[in-house]
Amino acid sequence: MTASRELPVALEAAQCCPADLTAPLDRAGAERLARLLKAVADPARLQLLSQIKASPGGEACVCDLTAPIGLSQPTVSHHLKVLTEAGLLNREQRGTWAWYSIDGQRLAELSAVLA
Amino acid sequence: MTASRELPVALEAAQCCPADLTAPLDRAGAERLARLLKAVADPARLQLLSQIKASPGGEACVCDLTAPIGLSQPTVSHHLKVLTEAGLLNREQRGTWAWYSIDGQRLAELSAVLA
DNA sequence: CCCTTGCATTGACAACCATCGATACGATGA
DNA sequence: TCATCGTATCGATGGTTGTCAATGCAAGGG
Numbered sequence: 413m414t415a416s417r418e419l420p421v422a423l424e425a426a427q428c429c430p431a432d433l434t435a436p437l438d439r440a441g442a443e444r445l446a447r448l449l450k451a452v453a454d455p456a457r458l459q460l461l462s463q464i465k466a467s468p469g470g471e472a473c474v475c476d477l478t479a480p481i482g483l484s485q486p487t488v489s490h491h492l493k494v495l496t497e498a499g500l501l502n503r504e505q506r507g508t509w510a511w512y513s514i515d516g517q518r519l520a521e522l523s524a525v526l527a
Numbered sequence: 528m529t530a531s532r533e534l535p536v537a538l539e540a541a542q543c544c545p546a547d548l549t550a551p552l553d554r555a556g557a558e559r560l561a562r563l564l565k566a567v568a569d570p571a572r573l574q575l576l577s578q579i580k581a582s583p584g585g586e587a588c589v590c591d592l593t594a595p596i597g598l599s600q601p602t603v604s605h606h607l608k609v610l611t612e613a614g615l616l617n618r619e620q621r622g623t624w625a626w627y628s629i630d631g632q633r634l635a636e637l638s639a640v641l642a
Numbered sequence: 643c644c645c646t647t648g649c650a651t652t653g654a655c656a657a658c659c660a661t662c663g664a665t666a667c668g669a670t671g672a
Numbered sequence: 673t674c675a676t677c678g679t680a681t682c683g684a685t686g687g688t689t690g691t692c693a694a695t696g697c698a699a700g701g702g
């Protein structure tokens with residue numbers, strides 16, 4: 413709860429594998445895992461993930477995502493930032509456009525935690 | 528958002544398998560999935576899950592959970608209710624004590640969603 | 643019968659968060 | 673250089689939520 417609070421979740425969680433539920437979790441480990449799960453536990457962000465995954469090439473730019481989700485562009489941009497900071501999305505700037513793609517490995521890690 | 532809002536998540540989500548991310552999610556499906564994930568996306572609840580899983584017989588009563596988690600008894604009771612309504616915990620009353628155990632299948636379903 | 647013990651519910655409060663409109667910024671093109 | 677387009681950031685706001693103290697309630701035990 414000091415400096416690490418301001419760090420993006422991605423950096424913090426990347427420092428080590430997200431612990432699983434087989435052994436009792438301490439408070440710190442639980443908070444790290446919870447932050448990761450919170451990034452996914454939102455309707456709009458789940459729609460964004462599925463939309464990006466279903467896009468050709470597995471990537472999409474913001475302009476392609478705003479309409480299907482039905483939210484304002486700033487809101488969509490906000491959600492994409494959250495997912496990116498959680499390490500679940502990769503962002504690549506191509507000219508004027510920002511292209512987002514899913515980090516499959518990170519998503520698989522998260523999935524494995526609940527096994 | 529009418530009557531279904533008052534229903535426990537368990538009933539609502541049990542009516543059908545929680546959709547996965549392979550196809551674009553509509554708003555309704557995303558909200559159902561998000562409610563399920565929200566139940567897990569909390570440090571205290573993750574600790575409770577791991578603690579119950581690590582308990583002998585895979586079950587524990589509230590009195591055994593309060594101390595290790597470090598939260599007040601009403602708060603622990605609240606979290607257990609959330610997890611139970613999400614279908615992730617099973618509750619069994621035995622005399623004065625309430626015993627909670629993990630619904631492994633439901634947790635596995637949730638894990639599979641992120642695959 | 644009380645009295646204790648284990649758990650759930652209620653009410654209140656602070657913190658967090660999803661959302662939007664307005665605005666800023668950077669790249670591209672005329 | 674200026675206008676435009678695609679994104680990101682800011683500030684405000686309404687709603688959600690995690691937490692606790694106080695209380696309620698049911699089951700045993702003396």
